Amino acid sequence: MTSRQTLSHWGTYDIVEGPKGVRLKSNALDPDPNPIGLHQLSPEVARTRVLRPAIRKSWLEQGPGARPDLRGREAFVEVSWDKAAELAGAELDRIRQAYGNKAIFGGSYGWASAGRFHHAQSQVHRFLNTIGGYVAHRDSYSLAAARVVLPHAVAPMAWLMNNHNTWDDLAAHCDLFLTLGGVPLKNAQISQAGVARHRVREGLRQMAGAGVECINVSPLRDNMETGAPVEWLPIRPGSDTAFLLALAHEIRAMGAHDRAFLDRYCTGWEKFEPYLTGAGDGQPKDADWAAPLCGIEAPTIRALARKMTGKRVMINIAWALQRAEHGEQPFWMVVTLAAMLGQIGLPGGGFGVGYGAENLMGSPHAELRGASLPQGINPVKEFIPVARIADMLLTPGAPFTYDGETYSYPDIRLVYWAGGNPYHHHQDLNRLERAWQKPDTIIVHEQAWTATARRADIVLPVSMAHEREDLGYATMEGVVMHTHKAAEPPGLAESDYAIFTRIARVMGVEEKFTENRSEAEWIESLYARMRKMWAREGVDLPDYAAFREAGVIDLQPHDPPEQRVMLSAFRADPEGAPLETPSGRIEIFSEAIHAMGLPDCFGHPTWMPPGEWAGEAAPDQFHLISDQPARKLHSQLDASPHSLAGKIHGREPAHLNDRDAARLGLAYGDLVEIHNARGRCLASAVPDAGVAPNVLRLSTGAWFDPCPETGLERHGNPNVLTQDRPASQLSQGCAAHSCLVRIVKATQASAPAPFTPPELA
Template identity: 50%
Template sequence: MAAEELVNSSHWGAFTASLDEQGLSVKPDPADPDPSELLRNIPASFDKGVRVLHPSVRRGWLDDGPGPSTRRGSDDYVEVSWDRALDLLAAELERVRSTYGNPAIFGGSYGWASAGRFHHAQSQIHRFLNTIGGYTRSVHSYSHGASSVLLPHIVGDEAPLYRPTTWNVLSEHTDLFVCFGGVPAKNFQINAGGISRHTVRESLEDARARGAEFVTISPLADDLATVIDAQWISINPATDTALILALCWVLLSEGLCDLEFVDKYTVGFEEFARYLRGQSDGIAKTPGWAATICGVDASTIADLARRMAGCRTMVTTSWSLQRARFGEQPVWASIALAAFLGQIGLPGGGFGHGYGSTGGMGAGRLPYPLPTFHQGVNPVNDFIPVARISDMLLHPGSTYDFNGQSRVYPDTKLIYWAGGNPFHHHQDLVRLRAGFQQPDTVVVHEPFWTATARHADIVLPATTTLERNDIGCGRYDDIMTAMQQVASPVGESLSDYAILTKLSKRLAVEEQFTEGRDEWGWLEHIYERWRESIPDQFTPNENFAQFWAARHLDLPGADSKHVLYEDFRSDPEKFRLATPSGRIEISSPTIARFGYDDCPPHPTWLAPAETVAVGTGPYPLCLVANNPASRLHSQLDNGAVSVESKVLGREPIRLNPADATAREIKAGDLVLVRSDTGRMLAGAILDDRVRANVVQISTGAWFDHSSPEVAACIHGNPNVLTRDAGSSKLTQGSTGQLVRVEVEVYRGEAPDVVVHDQRLWMHPA
């Protein structure tokens, strides 16, 4: 008898799955026009070589008790019963709360563990910690931390990140797409909460068939590989701001700037114009000036400015551009450029931030909220910007600047992490390892022996999406999916909810945490509560039982014809932006008052170290560490698509053939990559789509520090190379996108990568 096919969902698409004696079979939803290949990674969820099978306690913590330890990340683990693990954890939580207070607990979670609305690890752990008095939290994201802080100062809120002009409008009206950072196909297969229909590729093809032209400005030609005849302007990394300033200079000097628009809808134009002309610093921001910085011909820059002024133009900047030192500047400059063109609020014109960064960017947004597992209220006010976790752990009590405030890092005694892997997202992983050695206790819920789990004291085995029931839906998707349990939990795994229910009982807050409901009770409750709360015209007829039986539910009402700032353009007084002036702030008096030397009050060229004298010095190459095509972040790095992408079992690094020849590197060689921060091994690929003096490697290879005498990571995790510094004092965003490196053939004996098989690194008790 054939195994029953059950429906489920992931951040990279809906699917059906069945499990039999041959293993797990996964099929994409047949209604998806462009399903993601990443679905082939899913069967690796059941790989016992990487699964946490039993509650485990680090030997040193078990023997010596809580306290800082240099053994985290290299110690043995002792498997214990659930009762013992939870008793130990409950006692430790009580000790920390009573001795140091709840601000000493850092509640870590990044929200990408599941596409489900109930088994959302971030909601689960935060709700639990709120029931016991709260926790120190992180704010914003590694993806767009700089933009999230900057945009409210410039346009009043984060609308460009969450409600850009939709693809349906762009494909009909845009004549010229100018894409700083491209529109990478590898990213638009992903959407937080799920993506039932992958349609971005189709939108791009429709626009091109209508006659729209595309320009991608990037050191990587394949950042817009979906449009075959796109013009590639090959640019030095992190120099986009200089090019944008020169485009603005051309518009201004040739009378192509829409002065009526900037006068009516913006403030700060004159101050910025003086800077462009060189009246404030003696340097006119001409195409000739930019050419020496960007490595782009001055004539190419000038011609592009004129083309942009002559048609309906969409200026796009990818999220990747702001993940660098001074990452605020290209985003701010691109908004100023769009204002100069005067097309903001017109169909197909203006600016967007993040097209291609996820599949949801540019999709229609639902006009009502989605079902949620309520997190409660956190009474602790302490927080850190998400990319400053190492600073917090290594320098408790020290001050730092953030968005006009002087803040103090809390003294963290206990890290409680569920969902997410900071040893993927964070920079300078050797420094992060040192930070993780400082607290008294680190607790992790994890299905897999990730680097985060291997740096924890108490590791609690958590189920995956396939081992529980849930409700899947995303804010940029119009289908709700019944995520049906496909298999029994692996080993002794429990869901985060089941773990926290048992723990809450030990801490006498079970009723507050569970409200008397089990998993099935919560799924029905959050569905029915959602059904009652949304506007009547959108309320589905199906009750929870009917939805579950039908497996899918259409979600009506998505605004598929949204134009960013259309209302503001129609009446800037009635629809004032939430800035001090009510307008777009090309120059910001608020930021000027902060007095930050690394974030001036208007878009400014500030040279990151990655741009200075590229091709020279001890680290002549600029490494671009972008998101992977073979997995989501570091998830299922042991999956089929991810493993097939490896070279000699390592993450592939792409080099321009000329750079490879100069270093006697051949395709398939094992190479050593060095920066002033660290060393890693990788497998070489030669590719002329990579600009000269640039190399590219994706993030997400599981951190393997098993051979430190060779390299900090022998598997190819680029975050052993990147510097742990904030983008600026204003935002303190991540700067992990770029780092200067040198690459050479590795001549020694190649150590084995061990992180995909716990038998190779774990010493059983």
């Protein structure tokens, strides 16, 4: 047998060729291998694939804009590649000439490939820039609120992610690890640049073995597992800012806040302190005030505040908390509370913004910038915050604010999507269905017949990551890898690059797009550029032929020997190594945000109750937690045997507190309908003592499967229930976790059919 490697978002796998054909197995580099990607070659996944270019029947017969109401409910006509490229190129030209490039929205979410050349987002942006530009999106569903507020408060999110204290540092120096939203191992199965060494499980066990006390403040108990006892404080969803304010109030009341640190390294404490004490508004933000909001008793809050004094404390916050109304506030407040303790920049102390959200946080490896496919310059200046796509399509010309500036939504006539599935990650899918009928034309590159592909007009079959060669540089994972092809693409599927080359040829810009380079030549050129860049950093890479032969280069010998401590340089010399904030210091009060005059984001961290949350729910309402799934990445590989094994009767499990389940007469596996004014879906009940009362957990990732007759979603997709409104006017991030639902036992329903391809002519 021979073995080669392929790199993916969920792991590194060996390609093993044997008597029974090709299979994947976990790579020996990985101490905690992830089973998700082992099933990429399964027949179940193969049956979902798009095999040939396909055009929606009405669009093909009647032209652009024909019967958009039939998107998702109409047959497709398979055509040749020449015909598909001709139709796509002609429609792009028509839109450009009639409306300009600002009528084209280029959608991509970046999770289609961990390889750097076949990165779908880079490919679609390069192509659209080649033909004159496009309307882009900013930020991500996972992090929009945090990405916008944290540069005002402390540092850009991308920098923070790559510079967290290492797990070794925490084990050696931390006394108390306090986390809001846990450190979910299921989320840490993945990283955007690919995973070589899953380290989070071992990092948590290291801390537990060293005697670090761990406290999980979360509606879910199982998102913090260390191999040792973890104290669980089941907080009411959406109330974390109130809880953090109460801790801050009690620490200040004890005189345990570090005034020297606040004076030297921070700005704005004197403006925040009156709000905290109540001198400004008459309401002290103490434990008695917070207890009825967050569902944690006042003595427990006070005891925790006392415990945090005199110890080295790391305060972590999960990304999920910013996917909510006012999602900026808990992140800003975590930084503020850590500043009050005065341990930012010290070993074992400070704050973390997502330990466990991806595998890379806590990595000991050095970050090295690699070479990527040049995308060119986009002359179109219009953009949208990523989660506002339905607003854009439904209300062209309407104003919106973003980070202190006012813009207006463009009038989109063509959506071009490559890499990503908006019918997975967007909220209020019934509203998106209405918005999706607005454009004249929707073109998608898709591997499988997802809900997005079914609702497109032109569907172009694209290969999966393991069906092509690529360059992977997961430097925070400590590897550079030549990823090999494990299998040929099925049917007529091609790479994004090959598809764009076809359309560029039709439009007369092939040479501009390709620069007369094949895929192999591009990959080699990217490696050559990276080799030169890294040589300046003292990292010597072999020539391309030797690299390709080796397959994997381990970067660990180039890593710094010391344990990384985030913001240690700033602490050591705040004048010589200032932050990128306007003041160069940690901004507890931001003059820039205050000057924006926003009604829902003030100049300092503030408690504002969400408009939809359990604190103001009716007795029969539950707060919905739509967290990341355990058996897939987002919705990828939902049809795989590994994902299917986690479903109950073919539907996603809905976890609720066991006492709530008994009150509703629900047993394990019972069919339930979950509903609110936005939509309805079916799921299978799971009584669970590890879920806080009046909370329902329905993870994302189930392929959207509405009944054609009733619209009832049959598979367990929570985004038919979540609200499509911004976190605030500062970030315009998504507010998925601010959602109330009701649950009733269902007696019968049509079987889910999410993986059945549409009718093909």
